[in-house]
Amino acid sequence: MAFARPALEIRHRPETETPLKKKGKGERDVLIEKDDGRVIADYIENARLAVTDEYGREPLIATDHGRQARTTIQRMVYTATRPCHYENACPFDEDPETCEAATWNGASKCPGSVSPHALRRGYVTAARNAGQPKDVTGERVNMTGRVIDKHYDKGSHDEKAERRRNHLRDI
Structure with a gap:
């Protein structure tokens, strides 16, 4: 990630167990805001675990053992989107101390948690509503x-x- 043009470089690397669904056709650079780039650089410099995977690469999201598993990232999203993760109370009248959804493996059972797919869908809808072609x-x-x-x-x-209003002309 360069600061002149901060971007996430998405690359297909099946030989290092980091394939993309659409293989080489899925490769792209995703531009991000400079402030976001600074946050990621700060995380890498100060908080990222200094580990390498079995291929000698330094994964951005890492554990003591190397690269995070896809299911771990999925659980992180479910956990981070539970309302009680940020508030002291549960809007679903559960006790966060005993609620099954307050556990690592149970976060997806919370009616307020959101899946990674829902976040992706939300981004697409928001981008389209903001006028992005x-x-x-x-x-x-x-x-x-x-x-x-x-x-x-x-x-x-x-x-x-x-959305269509700005693209239509009076006929």
Whole structure:
């Protein structure tokens, strides 16, 4: 990640057990804000565990043993999106001390937790509602317009109509 153009460089590396779903076609640079780049650089410098994986690479999200497992990251998302993770009370009238969803393996059972897929869907919908063209959104998240329409863009009929308003001309 360079600071002149902070970006996450998404690369297909099956030989080091970090493949992309669409293989080489999924490779891309995802530009991020400079402040976000600084936060990531600060994390790498001050908080990231100084470990390498079995291929000699330094994973961004690491454990004492190397690269995080996909399921670990998924559990982190479920845990971080539980309302009681940030508040002292549960909006679902559960006791956070005894609630099954307050455990590492149970976080996905909380009715307020959100899956990684839901976060991705939320980003796509927010980007489209903010006026980002479908092809730009698709390139950033590595999906076709058809897939965006079918599975990810959950804007209401009203939101979708408002998006079209600026692109339509009086005829």
